[in-house]
Amino acid sequence: MKHNKPLFFGTLIIAVLGVIALSAPLISPYDPTAINQANLLMPPSGRHLLGTDGLGRDILSRMIYGARISLSIGIIAVGIAILVGVFFGSIAGFYGGIADSIIMRFVDIMFCFPAFFLILTVVAILEPSIYNIMAIIGLTSWMGTARLIRAEILSLKEREFIQAEVALGVSHARIIIRHLIPNAIGPVLVSGILGIAGAILLESGLSFLGLGVQPPTPSWGNILIEAKSTLGVAWWITLFPGLAILVTVLGFNLIGEGLKKKIGR
Amino acid sequence: MKTKLLEVKDLKVVFHLDGRVIPAVNGVNLDIAADEILVLAGESGSGKTVSALAITRLLPANAKIISGQAMFLGQDLLKSDAEALRAIRGKEIAYMFQEPTAYLNPVYTVGEQISEAIMLHQSKAGKEARHAVLELLELVRIKEPQRVIDDYPHQLSGGMNQRIFIAMALACKPKLLISDEPTTSLDVTIEAQILDLLVDLKENLGFSLLFITHNLSIARRIADRVLVMYRGRIVEEAGREAIFNSPRHSHTKELIAAYHKIGRIGDGSIFQSKIVLEK
Amino acid sequence: MITYIIRRLLAAVPLLIGITLISFFVIHLAPGKPVNLQESLNPKVSLEVRERLTKLYGLDRPVHVQYIDWLGRILRLDFGRSFVDDRLAVDKIAERIPLTLIINVVSLFLIFLLALPIGIRSAVRPGGLFDKAATVFVFVGFALPGFWFALLLMNLFGVQWGWLPVSGLRSLDFEYLGIGGKIWDLSRHLLLPVFVIVFGGLAGLSRYMRQNMIEALNQPYIYTARAKGLSESKVLYKHALRNALLPVVTILGMSVPGLLGGSVIFESIFALPGLGRLFFEAVMARDYPLIMAALVITSVLTLVGNLLADISYAYVDPRIRYNR
Numbered sequence: 001m002k003h004n005k006p007l008f009f010g011t012l013i014i015a016v017l018g019v020i021a022l023s024a025p026l027i028s029p030y031d032p033t034a035i036n037q038a039n040l041l042m043p044p045s046g047r048h049l050l051g052t053d054g055l056g057r058d059i060l061s062r063m064i065y066g067a068r069i070s071l072s073i074g075i076i077a078v079g080i081a082i083l084v085g086v087f088f089g090s091i092a093g094f095y096g097g098i099a100d101s102i103i104m105r106f107v108d109i110m111f112c113f114p115a116f117f118l119i120l121t122v123v124a125i126l127e128p129s130i131y132n133i134m135a136i137i138g139l140t141s142w143m144g145t146a147r148l149i150r151a152e153i154l155s156l157k158e159r160e161f162i163q164a165e166v167a168l169g170v171s172h173a174r175i176i177i178r179h180l181i182p183n184a185i186g187p188v189l190v191s192g193i194l195g196i197a198g199a200i201l202l203e204s205g206l207s208f209l210g211l212g213v214q215p216p217t218p219s220w221g222n223i224l225i226e227a228k229s230t231l232g233v234a235w236w237i238t239l240f241p242g243l244a245i246l247v248t249v250l251g252f253n254l255i256g257e258g259l260k261k262k263i264g265r
Numbered sequence: 266m267k268t269k270l271l272e273v274k275d276l277k278v279v280f281h282l283d284g285r286v287i288p289a290v291n292g293v294n295l296d297i298a299a300d301e302i303l304v305l306a307g308e309s310g311s312g313k314t315v316s317a318l319a320i321t322r323l324l325p326a327n328a329k330i331i332s333g334q335a336m337f338l339g340q341d342l343l344k345s346d347a348e349a350l351r352a353i354r355g356k357e358i359a360y361m362f363q364e365p366t367a368y369l370n371p372v373y374t375v376g377e378q379i380s381e382a383i384m385l386h387q388s389k390a391g392k393e394a395r396h397a398v399l400e401l402l403e404l405v406r407i408k409e410p411q412r413v414i415d416d417y418p419h420q421l422s423g424g425m426n427q428r429i430f431i432a433m434a435l436a437c438k439p440k441l442l443i444s445d446e447p448t449t450s451l452d453v454t455i456e457a458q459i460l461d462l463l464v465d466l467k468e469n470l471g472f473s474l475l476f477i478t479h480n481l482s483i484a485r486r487i488a489d490r491v492l493v494m495y496r497g498r499i500v501e502e503a504g505r506e507a508i509f510n511s512p513r514h515s516h517t518k519e520l521i522a523a524y525h526k527i528g529r530i531g532d533g534s535i536f537q538s539k540i541v542l543e544k
Numbered sequence: 545m546i547t548y549i550i551r552r553l554l555a556a557v558p559l560l561i562g563i564t565l566i567s568f569f570v571i572h573l574a575p576g577k578p579v580n581l582q583e584s585l586n587p588k589v590s591l592e593v594r595e596r597l598t599k600l601y602g603l604d605r606p607v608h609v610q611y612i613d614w615l616g617r618i619l620r621l622d623f624g625r626s627f628v629d630d631r632l633a634v635d636k637i638a639e640r641i642p643l644t645l646i647i648n649v650v651s652l653f654l655i656f657l658l659a660l661p662i663g664i665r666s667a668v669r670p671g672g673l674f675d676k677a678a679t680v681f682v683f684v685g686f687a688l689p690g691f692w693f694a695l696l697l698m699n700l701f702g703v704q705w706g707w708l709p710v711s712g713l714r715s716l717d718f719e720y721l722g723i724g725g726k727i728w729d730l731s732r733h734l735l736l737p738v739f740v741i742v743f744g745g746l747a748g749l750s751r752y753m754r755q756n757m758i759e760a761l762n763q764p765y766i767y768t769a770r771a772k773g774l775s776e777s778k779v780l781y782k783h784a785l786r787n788a789l790l791p792v793v794t795i796l797g798m799s800v801p802g803l804l805g806g807s808v809i810f811e812s813i814f815a816l817p818g819l820g821r822l823f824f825e826a827v828m829a830r831d832y833p834l835i836m837a838a839l840v841i842t843s844v845l846t847l848v849g850n851l852l853a854d855i856s857y858a859y860v861d862p863r864i865r866y867n868r
Contacts, residue, residue, distance in 0.1 A: 116805030
């Protein structure tokens with residue numbers, strides 16, 4: 001019963017988006033990379049619903065495929081972030097002591113770097129490929145999750161059933177994976193959903209700067225590269241990709257908010 | 266017959282929780298005479314705190330007073346407007362809560378918090394107010410008032426903070442002091458000191474005390490009269506000796522028995538947690 | 545209090561070392577030597593220069609030795625010379641910092657100025673009309689890509705209506721303006737960037753303030769304040785707000801990396817000669833000394849910001865300041 005409005009609307013938006021992304025080859029009117037010199041910078045029309053860009057490519061098609069790209073980058077980057085974060089966080093929380101100190105200092109250090117600076121550096125050095133982008137966004141966003149998991153495990157650790165398992169000699173990995181993590185997963189899920197939103201914003205910013213998804217592969221961010229030079233002339237290049245980013249990030253934020261309400265924290 | 270200071274008739278309070286309406290106080294009548302110590306006893310969730318808060322309209326937002334009358338100094342408090350209430354609060358009716366340290370603001374010194382009450386109701390300021398605060402600290406038997414006055418609540422013990430609270434409550438010489446479980450979080454020796462202090466102050470300064478507790482042995486020690494509450498209603502009312510020598514309601518008997526056996530009654534009602542007096 | 549400060553300072557030392565470690569090794573992720581990569585971008589670099597650079601940076605020595613060398617040098621604030629124009633890296637950074645600093649400090653100031661009242665008002669009547677409107681605003685603010693918002697505003701105010709300049713720091717006739725004119729010109733150029741930054745930052749802080757205020761208003765001592773007969777505004781501003789504001793100080797410290805990161809995009813869009821734009825150019829040119837210098841300096845700035853925030857918090861919260 002979705003009287004949880006944020007959750008309902010958020011899921012609706014993302015579901016629509018997911019369907020679009022998955023069925024891109026089926027619903028895309030044109031090949032997103034097809035250059036058409038005869039149709040440069042055409043405003044939205046019957047033939048090109050969202051207009052064309054400076055190389056005559058259909059913007060709607062580019063945006064549909066862009067949805068695929070942006071969503072997958074967001075999801076995988078966050079997946080990486082969660083894996084790394086849960087790994088470090090659970091070790092720090094469970095074992096405490098030196099491991100905890102080292103890991104938490106590492107987290108503190110990572111937080112000192114402006115994420116964008118680090119990401120730019122690595123992407124420039126390693127050449128921007130989609131996989132590199134996913135990895136580097138993930139590797140600069142795991143710290144929040146680590147702290148969350150650590151906090152959850154610290155509080156769960158004291159509960160009797162955990163103490164019992166330790167006393168019985170159950171292997172630590174088993175305790176962590178079977179018991180502690182599933183109980184701690186709530187806030188991590190929320191932070192993961194919000195993380196996807198953040199990752200999408202990061203990726204579009206990177207692509208806009210030219211260091212993200214490289215054309216001709218379309219990404220909402222890199223469609224906007226042309227926006228600057230066509231300001232005032234081709235409003236459709238600016239409006240639609242940005243709107244798409246806005247709505248998508250909003251969708252994920254709504255889901256996150258709705259989940260927060262649901263788990264009551 | 267002593268004059269009636271506070272007369273509460275047919276008080277009914279409900280809580281609105283998740284769309285449901287939960288009754289907390291179901292028609293309570295109580296009155297306090299001037300210079301009297303009235304103990305309102307009952308287990309957690311019986312509605313005693315809610316009744317007390319209702320009188321000066323300090324209830325949380327999800328509580329509603331649906332009927333009743335609380336006559337105090339010729340006014341019906343349940344119908345007074347905000348300004349009238351503010352004139353009464355602190356000045357005529359004062360409060361003390363359980364866990365004094367939590368109920369004191371952590372970012373101001375205890376001296377500042379006491380003098381706030383003084384400056385509000387007595388138009389004293391600066392040095393005069395500080396002097397008044399020091400006198401009050403002596404009155405509540407705090408040693409080294411000069412040092413304590415500039416301390417923060419977290420630097421003082423629970424017992425000290427409760428004395429601070431008494432000082433703050435009595436700063437403007439109220440006619441009625443409502444004490445809600447003031448000694449529950451303190452240990453037994455301190456509790457005895459605080460109780461003695463309260464009774465002595467009442468004798469010397471002349472105010473009425475509405476003392477809320479779940480511990481009937483306290484009632485035995487200090488009460489003039491005892492009212493026993495159970496599930497939002499007053500189930501028994503009697504003088505101190507009568508309550509203990511010849512209790513009539515079964516719940517009263519349970520309360521007495523519990524105290525002889527285990528000492529403290531456990532808690533456990535949704536009301537206590539929804540009142541949001543504690544975190 | 546003093547012991548707290550000393551402890552925090554000591555705790556910062558391993559963090560500083562960690563910062564240098566990561567800054568150094570992130571660069572060395574590149575396959576091949578930095579100099580080779582440099583050469584492949586800049587064919588004019590001759591063999592001699594390549595050998596000189598290799599010697600200079602000790603690139604022929606093992607990595608950990610290079611690190612120690614570099615660490616020693618940066619402790620003396622010698623971050624080496626930019627590959628691009630051979631100027632000292634610290635000089636290039638130092639001359640760009642003021643602009644970025646001004647923009648971000650002004651933005652932070654405005655964010656606080658606006659977010660606090662919004663958060664307070666939302667908290668006083670949660671679920672009310674103002675709160676609902678503020679919540680919508682917050683959600684949009686969180687989801688809005690800053691650079692896109694900047695483009696939209698540039699289009700509207702710069703191109704369509706021509707009210708504000710859209711790039712650079714100064715108009716062409718800047719030199720001929722009087723002092724007042726110069727200040728006005730600068731302000732006009734900075735208006736859009738600051739507006740975009742403030743709009744984005746407002747969402748987070750007002751939400752945070754709202755949360756803090758609601759928690760503060762639920763505390764037991766608020767009952768006491770009301771029971772004393774205090775007016776509602778005194779209860780709000782004297783008792784609740786003072787407590788709600790305490791942790792906000794730490795937010796200041798945490799905002800630094802976000803603002804610095806954002807400056808990369810905004811300075812690029814608005815063509816402002818600040819630190820973010822310098823970093824971006826350095827990255828594009830694979831100017832490693834400058835990149836490493838910027839990474840270290842910005843992280844240290846963040847660290848200092850956090851330190852100051854923590855110390856301020858300890859000062860302002862009596863429970864920490866007087867900890868017997």
